[in-house]
Amino acid sequence: MPDVLVIAGKEFRSRLFLGTGKFSSGQVMKEAIEASGTQMVTVAFRRVDRNNKNEDILNFIPRSDDLVLLPNTSGARNAEEAVFLSELAREATGSNWIKLEIHPDPRYLMPDPVETLKAAEVLVKKGFVVLPYVHADPVLCKRLEEVGTAAVMPLGSPIGSNLGLKTLEFLQIIIEQSSVPVVVDAGIGAPSDAAKAMEIGADAVLVNTAIAVASNPVEMAAAFKKAMEAGRMARLSGLGSQSLTASASSPMEWLDEL
Amino acid sequence: MKHTSFSDILSKFDFDAYYQTLNDVSVHDIHTALNQKKFSLKNFIALISPGASKFLPLLLNESASVTRKRFGNVIQLFAPIYLSNECQNICTYCGFSFTNKIPRKTLTKAELAKEAEFLKKKGFEHVLLVTGEAQKSVGMEYFMNALDVFIPLFSSVAMEVQPLEETDYRLLHQRGVYSILVYQETYIRSTYAKVHPKGKKSNFEFRLECPERVCNAGMHHCGLGVLIGLDDWRLDSLLCAMHLDFLQKKYWQTRFSVSFPRIRPAEGVDIHPSVFSHKELAQLMAAYRICFPDLEITLSTRESPHIRDQILSYGVTHMSAESKTHPGGYTQGDALEQFHTDDHRTLEEIKESIRKKGLDPMMKNWFASEIY
Numbered sequence: 001m002p003d004v005l006v007i008a009g010k011e012f013r014s015r016l017f018l019g020t021g022k023f024s025s026g027q028v029m030k031e032a033i034e035a036s037g038t039q040m041v042t043v044a045f046r047r048v049d050r051n052n053k054n055e056d057i058l059n060f061i062p063r064s065d066d067l068v069l070l071p072n073t074s075g076a077r078n079a080e081e082a083v084f085l086s087e088l089a090r091e092a093t094g095s096n097w098i099k100l101e102i103h104p105d106p107r108y109l110m111p112d113p114v115e116t117l118k119a120a121e122v123l124v125k126k127g128f129v130v131l132p133y134v135h136a137d138p139v140l141c142k143r144l145e146e147v148g149t150a151a152v153m154p155l156g157s158p159i160g161s162n163l164g165l166k167t168l169e170f171l172q173i174i175i176e177q178s179s180v181p182v183v184v185d186a187g188i189g190a191p192s193d194a195a196k197a198m199e200i201g202a203d204a205v206l207v208n209t210a211i212a213v214a215s216n217p218v219e220m221a222a223a224f225k226k227a228m229e230a231g232r233m234a235r236l237s238g239l240g241s242q243s244l245t246a247s248a249s250s251p252m253e254w255l256d257e258l
Numbered sequence: 259m260k261h262t263s264f265s266d267i268l269s270k271f272d273f274d275a276y277y278q279t280l281n282d283v284s285v286h287d288i289h290t291a292l293n294q295k296k297f298s299l300k301n302f303i304a305l306i307s308p309g310a311s312k313f314l315p316l317l318l319n320e321s322a323s324v325t326r327k328r329f330g331n332v333i334q335l336f337a338p339i340y341l342s343n344e345c346q347n348i349c350t351y352c353g354f355s356f357t358n359k360i361p362r363k364t365l366t367k368a369e370l371a372k373e374a375e376f377l378k379k380k381g382f383e384h385v386l387l388v389t390g391e392a393q394k395s396v397g398m399e400y401f402m403n404a405l406d407v408f409i410p411l412f413s414s415v416a417m418e419v420q421p422l423e424e425t426d427y428r429l430l431h432q433r434g435v436y437s438i439l440v441y442q443e444t445y446i447r448s449t450y451a452k453v454h455p456k457g458k459k460s461n462f463e464f465r466l467e468c469p470e471r472v473c474n475a476g477m478h479h480c481g482l483g484v485l486i487g488l489d490d491w492r493l494d495s496l497l498c499a500m501h502l503d504f505l506q507k508k509y510w511q512t513r514f515s516v517s518f519p520r521i522r523p524a525e526g527v528d529i530h531p532s533v534f535s536h537k538e539l540a541q542l543m544a545a546y547r548i549c550f551p552d553l554e555i556t557l558s559t560r561e562s563p564h565i566r567d568q569i570l571s572y573g574v575t576h577m578s579a580e581s582k583t584h585p586g587g588y589t590q591g592d593a594l595e596q597f598h599t600d601d602h603r604t605l606e607e608i609k610e611s612i613r614k615k616g617l618d619p620m621m622k623n624w625f626a627s628e629i630y
Contacts, residue, residue: 022330024618025613047620047623048622049383052621055381106511162327212330212331
C-alpha cells in the first residue's frame with residue numbers, strides 16, 4: 001500500500017509543505033517548489049497582487065490538480081479579521097483550504113490561542129478546510145480537533161528562527177493524542193529537523209525560511225525532500241527506542257534451550 | 259505602578275555617562291554586542307562607536323544575515339505623496355518653513371485623485387501621505403477627505419503629518435490608516451528649541467509623546483527617526499534607539515520602523531549640517547539591525563543611487579522609489595520641494611537594481627483595500 005497522507009479527503013504523497021515568503025524571486029520560488037516535490041504550498045493572502053498581474057506571487061505557483069494552494073491569514077490579529085480574510089482568500093483563489101494564523105505579536109509572530117480557536121470554529125462552520133497554526137499545546141490541539149479542523153499545525157520553534165524542534169516533547173504528546181494529521185510548522189531549520197519530525201511520527205512539516213533564505217534554495221528544497229523521505233522510512237521501519245542502558249543486540253535463543 | 263512615559267526616561271538620561279561609555283568602548287564590547295544581538299545602551303553605543311568602524315565589514319555581514327533570516331530576500335517599495343506644503347512652523351532646516359517665501363499649495367480632492375491614479379498605474383500599492391503643519395487648512399477634516407481618495411485605491415496608506423491627538427489617530431485608524439510616521443528630528447531639547455523657534459512644532463513634549471498616542475490608538479505600525487545633521491548623530495540615534503526599546507516593550511502588538519534622514523539642501527535653507535559619511539550611515543544601519551532584529555528599516559531617496567545600491571542588501575527592508583517631494587509632484591510639478599532628493603531613478607530602474615542584489619522588489623505586502 002502506498003504511504004499517503006490524507007487531509008480532508010485529499011491524498012498527499014509528499015509530506016513536505018512549502019511556504020512561499022522570503023524568496024529572492026518568483027522564479028526561484030517556482031523552481032524550489034518543483035524540486036521539493038511538494039503538493040501543498042501556502043501563500044500569504046496579503047502578497048496576492050491583482051494590480052500587478054506580471055509580478056503577482058500566484059503566477060509563480062504551478063497550478064495543477066496535484067498541488068493544493070493553501071492561502072494563509074498572516075497579518076490577521078484577531079478572529080474577526082482572520083475570518084474575513086479567509087472569505088476573501090477563498091473568493092480570490094478559489095481554494096477553500098485555509099491556513100489559519102493569527103499573530104498579534106509582530107516580533108516573534110506567536111500565535112494567539114484564544115482567537116485561533118474562536119476563528120477555527122467559525123471557519124469550519126462556513127465550510128473551510130482549516131489548518132490552524134498554533135503553539136505546541138496539546139490541549140489546544142485537542143480543542144481544535146473537536147471544533148473540526150482538518151489538521152493541527154504546532155510550531156517547532158518561533159517562525160523564521162531555524163531553531164528546530166524546541167518543542168519536541170510537546171509535539172510527541174500532540175502526535176500521540178491527535179486524531180487529525182499533525183503538521184509541524186515553523187522553526188524547521190535544517191533537513192535533519194524535518195527528518196526528526198518524521199521520525200517522531202509527525203504527518204507532515206511546513207518549511208519556508210530554511211529553504212527560501214538558503215544560498216541555493218532549489219538544492220535545499222531537494223535536500224529537504226530526501227531527508228523527509230528518509231525520516232518517514234525510518235518511522236515506518238520501526239525506530240529503536242532510545243535508552244541509556246545497554247541491551248543485547250542479538251536474540252538470545254539459547255535461553256530457550258536451557 | 260505609575261505610568262512611565264518616554265519623556266520621564268529622557269529627563270533622567272545621564273549625558274556624562276553616555277560620553278564616558280562611548281569613550282571606553284573596547285573591542286570586547288563590540289564583539290559582545292555582535293553576539294548578543296539585543297538592545298542595551300552599552301551594546302548600541304559599542305556598535306555606533308568610532309572604534310567599531312574598523313569592524314564595519316563584520317557588522318554589515320551580521321546585519322545582512324539577520325535581515326535575510328527575519329525579512330527574507332525582499333525589499334518593499336513605496337512612494338510618498340505630498341498633499342500640501344503649507345506650514346505654520348519655522349524649522350530652520352526645511353524648505354516648507356513658514357517664513358520661506360515659496361509658492362504654497364494644498365492639493366484639492368481632484369488633484370489628489372490624479373496623483374493617486376498616477377502612482378497606482380505605476381504599480382504602487384503602499385503610499386505615504388506627507389504634509390507640512392497647517393492645522394486649519396490641512397487638519398483632520400482635510401485628512402479624512404483625502405483618505406476617501408487613497409484608502410479605496412491602495413493596499414496601505416501611511417501618514418507622516420503633524421503630531422495629532424490620540425482621538426484623531428483613532429479616527430484615522432478606523433478609516434483604514436495602519437501606519438504613522440513621526441520623527442522627533444532631535445532628542446536634544448536645546449537643539450530642538452533652536453531649530454524649531456516658532457509654531458506648534460516648537461512643543462518638544464507633544465512631539466516626543468506622539469508615538470505613545472499612536473500606539474494607544476491601535477495603529478499597527480509606528481515609524482521613528484532623527485534628522486541627522488541637527489546634533490551629534492550618535493547621541494541622537496542612541497536616544498532614538500532607547501525610545502524604540504521603550505515602545506517595543508510597552509506596545510508589544512505594534513511594529514516599528516526607523517529611518518535615517520539626513521538634512522538635504524532645500525530652497526531657502528541655509529543650514530550646514532554636521533558631516534555624516536556614507537560609512538557612518540552603513541554603521542548606524544547595522545547597529546540598529548543587530549540590536550533590533552525585527553525592526554523595519556527604511557532608506558529614502560534622500561540618499562544617492564550609489565549608496566542606496568551599496569547598502570540596500572545589508573539591512574534595509576523598505577525603500578521609497580521615484581519620489582517627488584512637493585504637492586502635485588507626480589502630475590503637476592509647480593510648487594517647490596520640501597528637499598531635493600538624490601535618487602532620481604525610475605521605479606523600474608530601482609527594481610532592477612534590487613534584483614541585481616539577488617532580492618525581490620515587493621510592491622504589495624498588505625491586504626487589498628476593499629477589506630477594511
